[in-house]
Amino acid sequence: MKKKLAAFCLTTAILLTALAGCATATPAGPQVLKFGIAVPLSGPAAGWGIAIQEILQFRIDEINSAGGLTVDGQNYVWELVSYDSQYMPTETVTAVQRLLDSDQVHFVGILGAENLLPAQPLTEAAGAILWGWAAANQEYVGPEHPLTFMYAPDAELTAVVYEYLATYNGVRRVISLQPDDTVGQAHSEFANFAAPLAGVELVAEEFVDVRSVTDFYPVLTPLLDMELDLLDVSQCPPGVVGQIIAQARELGYAGPVYSAAADMPTLIEMAGWEALEGYYTIPYLTDLTPAQQEFQAGFIERYGEDHWVGSLAFTVYDTMTVFSEAIVGAQSLDTTEIAEYMADMTIESVWGAGGGYFTGSKYYGIDRIYMTPLPLGVARGGEMVQLAVLEYPSGILSDQ
Structure with a gap:
């Protein structure tokens, strides 16, 4: 599948913001874009949920510190809003309803397919983009759900x-x-x-x-x-x-x-x-890109090594990069336009240039599965060892 490189990257957005500051008119102050998550902060999946919350906050702080993003001359910064789903469908639905009604979010992340499924009608009715850290299924990923994306092949x-x-x-x-x-x-x-x-x-x-x-x-x-x-x-x-x-x-x-x-x-x-x-x-890898090395070192310095979940962190880290580059590239806050742009872009990922893109059209009928390199690791002798970076077989998720 032929992908187009995102026309506007975050560095471009920062440059535009700087240039706008040189104009005669005083620019408006930054407005807030909210990313809301319903993830388990307690219970058997809390390790995942806490990691997602911390990684997203780390990346949001980076983006905001670098100037945020600019759409049609207006500067925006991200804010993370999170609630404990307890890895339970009922709690997830309650949290998502609160995110949509009280917090007015337009970008929602949910951990777990069992939790995502009952909440999806709420996000679709609100016109919000739904990002699932979950295994995909044709029941909730497909052309009839154009605003639903999955974090990775699972x-x-x-x-x-x-x-x-x-x-x-x-x-x-x-x-x-x-x-x-x-x-x-x-x-x-x-x-x-x-x-x-x-x-x-x-x-x-x-x-x-x-x-x-x-x-x-x-x-x-x-x-x-x-x-x-x-x-x-x-x-x-x-x-x-x-x-x-x-x-x-x-x-x-x-x-x-x-x-x-x-x-x-x-x-x-x-x-x-x-x-x-x-x-x-x-994923598990030891041969890190410079961007991965920088992120890992900064994250461990802030949260401690015992909070580092491993290579899954790199895929979660990409989440905010994907949304930010899509918003700037589409030059729009309309979620339908953002979703269409996301599906056809290749991002400047923490995995390296062109390291992330969306696939899935052959199996799901739409490109909504975020694909990055697939490093396989194994536990040997009291440590994790990277074995290989696997290539996804052609003809399953896409024809390439």
Whole structure:
């Protein structure tokens, strides 16, 4: 798919602001653009939610300190508004309603597909752009939902992970243990689509209530009695992944485990490095771009190393860059115009020049999945090691 580079980048916006200051007329003061998030700040997915909140605030402070963004001669700065969703659909809906009604936001971020689904009608009715940190599904991603975007390929990562592990680790038989909710079903749909393409068999699929269950021994015991090469828990929240890994090791399973978007501090706390041996995740990288190095150092200086969730931080960091470049590039605050511009742009990402773009039209009928490089990492000898940067197979999300 041929992408166009964003016509206006943030540095251009800053330059325009500076030039405007040289004009005779006194420019108006900056106005506020609000980005509202409903993420878990408590509960089993709090590691994700707190990280998202801190990373977004860090990036917003950078953008605002650099002059914000300029649209039609008016300067704007970002403000982050966040509420605790507790990783529960009802709490998420309440938070989103408050964001739209009381806080008057036009850009909303939600963690978790089960939480996103009931809130989506609210954002669509308000004409707000919805950014999901969640696994995509054709039920809520498609041409009929043009204002909904996903932060990255999520369930779709099975296509590259299964293929890599089948090729280099001899994985043939996979057991999937996922949340008993919308995100788990989204994963199941895509995993069953991707597994045959990778020459992998999904031997069994089980779904559990990740919001209340902490004892996974009853479900793990019969699963681990089967012959398997990989335990896929990719859509479970970090606290649950840590519990599952620890309990699976206690039951004698020594094989590889895979999950997406790892929150490493939580996993280390819940399972420990010995149990994490052979744990695979995307994204994980050690060969950082200069922009990634600068962001990581600044974030750790502000929040502490124990708040650094790993390479997932880079994808979250891009969120505000995407919105800012789209607004400046479209020279509009109309969310429909911004969404159309976003879908066709390639951004100056923290991953490097041209490091982020939207895809998905072949599978979802619309380009709404944010794609960046896909570095695969594994836990070995008490540390994470980057294995490879994977290429997403052509012909699945797009024809390229």
